Amino acid sequence: MSERVITPRSRGFLFLDSHPAGCARLVEEMWQAAPAPERAPDGAPVALVVGSSAGYGLAATIAGLARAGIRGIGVCFEKAPTERRTATAGWYRTAATAELARRHGHEMVFLNGDAFSDGMKDQVAGLLRERFGRLDHLVYSVAAPRRTDPDTGAVHTSVLKPIGEAYRTKTLVFDGEGTPEVKVVETPPAEGDDIAQTVAVMGGADWERWVDHLADRGLLADGFTTAALSYIGSPLTDGIYRQGTIGAAKSHLEATARTLNERLDKLVGGRAVTSVNGAAVTQSSTAIPGIALYVGLLRGALGEGMVPPIAQLADLWDQLTGARPLEVDEDGRVRLDAWELNSAVQAAVTERWDTATTETISHLADLDWFHAEVQRLYGFAVPGIDYTAPTATQVPWPEATA
Incomplete structure (x- = not known):
């Protein structure tokens, strides 16, 4: 088994390698931080998490296991280790999640491949039919730069652009020494079919295809619920996010939820919602x-x-499983972002934003926390890990065993 010392090397917020031991420790920390269930679940609900290895999808997987006692399938797309490079962080996180699930007696299978493909959907359907039975819950959390349409073979590419006019905003960067700088950047507006391309990748088309694929095969349980994870964010970032190409995709996702909700109600007495999460440091958001x-x-x-x-x-998960009522806003969205978007918090952040410069940023933002959170995405800056010691990089993908 290959062992070597792994040091953090990055280009901006993108790290070239990941640390297996750090990734494993982070997964264990998340598991320990998940609130214990208030009462023992009635059975083990069968769940599918699409996008299970990073960000909110990883949190959905671990919280589902630790809080809701799920069993089922996680789908993600990660790169294996090579002789020269470590695996992606999500590879190591998945291996650690699978080990924790096994240790706690949860039957969880992880599949690595293109979630947009019908081949992956067939593989999941086969596993459900042969091993798990009908599906109780589906959580959809996919952020990707491109998607191949299974019907046409066309490759769609998503872009981060404002709509209508160029967008100027402050942004935070760190130089090679980790020194912070507040800069103003300008992003040109969407043109041509940028909006349609982004909606095709990040909208609701693939989520709906997953639900239809499993429904057509009789694999949705009575009362089936599904949630696609989303974000609205602050007015400070509206121009590039909610009012930009990604925002158009999120609006499509919400429209898809309404369509699916009506269909599932008639089909299995089910529900479909979008879940609006609060801000976090993720590989996508940076x-x-x-x-x-x-x-x-x-x-x-x-x-x-x-x-x-x-x-x-x-x-x-409490809401999806019925541990407490499913609460939605007037647009049919579960809102988990109230702590972020209340007026007092936004006023405080806006005041800091308006006065943020390279000279003042260290007094206004928690830069130590932010810098550590970025490193932790790749398994670095994790307390208790000896980064001077060699670590095994050739961690195998978890076997699909009970």
């Missing part, structure tokens, strides 16, 4: 101009008052 600055300032304003993804997803 790529969006302004989001890094916003989240750092939010942490500066709230400190420990920020609600971590694992707690938010535990709340969602």
